[in-house]
Amino acid sequence: MFQTAFLDLPPLAGIKGAVRLPGSKSISNRVLLLAALCQGRTVLHDLLASDDTRVMLHALRQLGCGVALEGARTVIDGIGGRTDRPRQADLFLGNAGTAMRPLAAALAVLGGDYTLHGVPRMHERPIGDLVDALLALGCDVRYTGQPGFPPLHIGEPKLRLGAPIAVRGDVSSQFLTALLMALPLAAQTRDIAIEVAGELISKPYIAITLHLLARFGVRVERDGWRRFVIPRGAAYRSPGEIHVEADASSASYFIAAGALSACVDGQKGLKIEGVGADSIQGDIRFIEAARTMGARIDSGPNWLQVRRGAWPLKAIDLDCNHIPDAAMTLAMMALYADGPSTLRNIASWRVKETDRIAAIAAQLRKLGAQVEEGADFIRIAPPASPAAWKAAAIRTYDDHRMAMCGSLAAFNPARLPVRIEDPRCVGKTFPDYFETLLAVAEPAAAVPVICIDGPTASGKGTLAGELARRLGYHCLDSGALYRATALAATRAALALDVSCETAIAELARTLPLDFAEGRIRLAGQDVTGALRAEEIGMAASAISTLPAVRRALLALQQGFARLPGLVADGRDMGTVVFPQARLKVFLTASVAERARRRREQLLARGIESKIEDLCADLAARDARDMNRASAPLMPAEDALPLDNSGQTIEQSVAQVLAWWQARQPF
Ligand code: C5P
Numbered sequence: 001m002f003q004t005a006f007l008d009l010p011p012l013a014g015i016k017g018a019v020r021l022p023g024s025k026s027i028s029n030r031v032l033l034l035a036a037l038c039q040g041r042t043v044l045h046d047l048l049a050s051d052d053t054r055v056m057l058h059a060l061r062q063l064g065c066g067v068a069l070e071g072a073r074t075v076i077d078g079i080g081g082r083t084d085r086p087r088q089a090d091l092f093l094g095n096a097g098t099a100m101r102p103l104a105a106a107l108a109v110l111g112g113d114y115t116l117h118g119v120p121r122m123h124e125r126p127i128g129d130l131v132d133a134l135l136a137l138g139c140d141v142r143y144t145g146q147p148g149f150p151p152l153h154i155g156e157p158k159l160r161l162g163a164p165i166a167v168r169g170d171v172s173s174q175f176l177t178a179l180l181m182a183l184p185l186a187a188q189t190r191d192i193a194i195e196v197a198g199e200l201i202s203k204p205y206i207a208i209t210l211h212l213l214a215r216f217g218v219r220v221e222r223d224g225w226r227r228f229v230i231p232r233g234a235a236y237r238s239p240g241e242i243h244v245e246a247d248a249s250s251a252s253y254f255i256a257a258g259a260l261s262a263c264v265d266g267q268k269g270l271k272i273e274g275v276g277a278d279s280i281q282g283d284i285r286f287i288e289a290a291r292t293m294g295a296r297i298d299s300g301p302n303w304l305q306v307r308r309g310a311w312p313l314k315a316i317d318l319d320c321n322h323i324p325d326a327a328m329t330l331a332m333m334a335l336y337a338d339g340p341s342t343l344r345n346i347a348s349w350r351v352k353e354t355d356r357i358a359a360i361a362a363q364l365r366k367l368g369a370q371v372e373e374g375a376d377f378i379r380i381a382p383p384a385s386p387a388a389w390k391a392a393a394i395r396t397y398d399d400h401r402m403a404m405c406g407s408l409a410a411f412n413p414a415r416l417p418v419r420i421e422d423p424r425c426v427g428k429t430f431p432d433y434f435e436t437l438l439a440v441a442e443p444a445a446a447v448p449v450i451c452i453d454g455p456t457a458s459g460k461g462t463l464a465g466e467l468a469r470r471l472g473y474h475c476l477d478s479g480a481l482y483r484a485t486a487l488a489a490t491r492a493a494l495a496l497d498v499s500c501e502t503a504i505a506e507l508a509r510t511l512p513l514d515f516a517e518g519r520i521r522l523a524g525q526d527v528t529g530a531l532r533a534e535e536i537g538m539a540a541s542a543i544s545t546l547p548a549v550r551r552a553l554l555a556l557q558q559g560f561a562r563l564p565g566l567v568a569d570g571r572d573m574g575t576v577v578f579p580q581a582r583l584k585v586f587l588t589a590s591v592a593e594r595a596r597r598r599r600e601q602l603l604a605r606g607i608e609s610k611i612e613d614l615c616a617d618l619a620a621r622d623a624r625d626m627n628r629a630s631a632p633l634m635p636a637e638d639a640l641p642l643d644n645s646g647q648t649i650e651q652s653v654a655q656v657l658a659w660w661q662a663r664q665p666f
Pocket residue numbers: 456478479480482483537540541542544545569570571572573631
């Protein structure tokens with residue numbers, strides 16, 4: 001997940017390959033509880049890993065379920081039919097409404113001695129309508145804090161079955177879902193009817209519940225959306241295995257990107273794995289709207305394949321009430337349409353994570369669109385021409401969907417970058433959204449590169465690493481490539497001079513190097529520590545004078561320029577490896593200061609040294625580096641000099657970030 005203050009997305013040309021999206025939250029917690037209520041084992045595939053599912057898993061363990069996490073598989077051994085299950089538990093449910101409501105109902109029907117509570121915000125979220133329904137049924141549920149809100153205490157029920165159970169449908173559909181999942185536990189001898197009072201909201205979510213109940217062996221009869229009957233003799237039966245669909249709302253961003261994509265991979269476009277057109281999630285109907293706008297979408301069991309069809313996209317005028325979340329994505333697609341689009345019946349946008357109508361209107365205007373908004377609609381006229389697009393910093397209002405929507409502006413025809421402010425807000429539903437997008441996106445122009453060149457011990461590595469962290473960019477420590485080559489050559493017992501130049505160059509070309517999670521691996525072995533050894537530094541210095549070795553490492557280094565950008569450090573980054581880099585810094589420090597820093601580094605490793613010796617050593621090395629025949633140390637013509645002798649790291653970082661910002665269009 002990007003933890004940066006902002007993320008600058010370079011202009012994107014398209015998207016291709018395959019993505020697998022995280023599981024649907026609504027399906028994940030329902031399936032967990034249903035598996036828990038079954039007898040025997042259920043294997044769940046692709047469960048969403050999120051706060052809400054973690055809370056549910058923890059509670060299920062306390063209730064006596066077997067829970068095993070095995071990569072993408074979650075194995076649940078249910079408590080159904082078990083007389084030895086723990087009948088007492090104190091369950092902390094965080095802020096997970098999808099755990100609190102259904103667990104309260106299921107435990108109230110099963111009976112025991114349970115306390116259910118959560119974070120303070122959870123104790124402000126209403127549950128009274130559900131509790132009323134459970135009390136009418138004969139359950140023993142008591143409020144231990146404020147009436148109408150958690151915490152709850154649950155005891156043994158004296159079930160009174162017969163009369164239909166009434167529940168309100170216009171506050172939260174989760175109350176009905178909770179009853180639908182709990183009541184099959186009590187339907188051994190007679191039918192149980194539930195009657196909904198008021199207009200039922202969020203019907204697609206009830207449809208998910210009914211579908212999953214059927215997968216677990218309980219077929220609920222329904223009369224419209226007002227009356228539901230759980231038939232006598234209903235009992236949960238594990239389906240054995242069940243796949244959690246990928247989140248359909250999350251899929252909308254990739255469907256849109258596929259429709260915008262100029263690069264077609266042999267006409268295949270982008271494959272989205274984990275969700276298909278026959279999904280049980282309401283937001284899947286986004287694909288109908290995307291098709292109307294021009295997207296070409298094929299579908300199979302649990303997959304979608306998307307590519308550009310009509311171009312420009314076709315403007316639409318659509319009632320979006322059935323897809324409130326995914327419709328935001330249509331607002332972004334409207335930027336690429338052949339005329340103004342109108343999205344209607346979206347009043348609920350105003351009461352989501354933020355006022356989404358106002359928020360998206362403001363951001364679309366920044367991008368160059370003309371936007372009209374009303375209480376329950378938005379009308380978007382796209383920028384009149386590529387030249388009318390503007391580079392914008394997209395404000396995200398702590399709303400995951402604003403951030404994900406904003407990324408779709410990166411496909412603009414003007415090839416402008418887009419800044420996403422506070423990108424970490426995607427964590428709510430899709431922590432790795434940007435990583436997933438960038439892994440399949442094709443840049444429309446050269447990937448931005450910042451080069452930090454300079455003499456030995458000037459602090460290049462520290463500065464480059466910190467810049468990369470702040471910008472969310474990749475980092476290339478080119479010295480490590482020379483060191484790794486030197487280590488490989490040493491292990492192969494090659495002479496580190498011109499006599500073995502070809503052989504070392506060949507080693508360098510096919511170096512089985514892997515940089516992941518801050519470690520460096522050579523042929524699978526962690527060599528992070530070994531590369532820092534003094535003798536490997538000397539060996540690197542020796543082989544780095546061999547022109548064939550430098551040439552061999554060139555392509556490898558250039559390959560590090562990947563989305564969203566790169567900070568590269570090393571003596572010839574700005575001159576040879578990335579001559580087109582957007583910003584080049586030549587970092588220096590006085591010999592005395594570099595000697596002082598080196599002495600501290602050595603001391604930290606328990607090695608004593610004399611300042612005078614270090615000074616002499618560095619001066620000699622500078623002279624050698626500047627005068628050597630192959631890749632002598634020198635600043636690129638367009639490099640900005642930065643003497644950091646009197647600066648803290650923070651000051652140097654701030655200076656380079658200021659230079660970088662001055663080159664951005666935001
Ligand atoms: O920066 P570091 O000390 O890890 O680099 C090891 C050696 O590799 C340096 O002494 C230098 O001779 C060589 N090198 C190079 N060109 C680079 C990076 C490092 O010649 N871009």
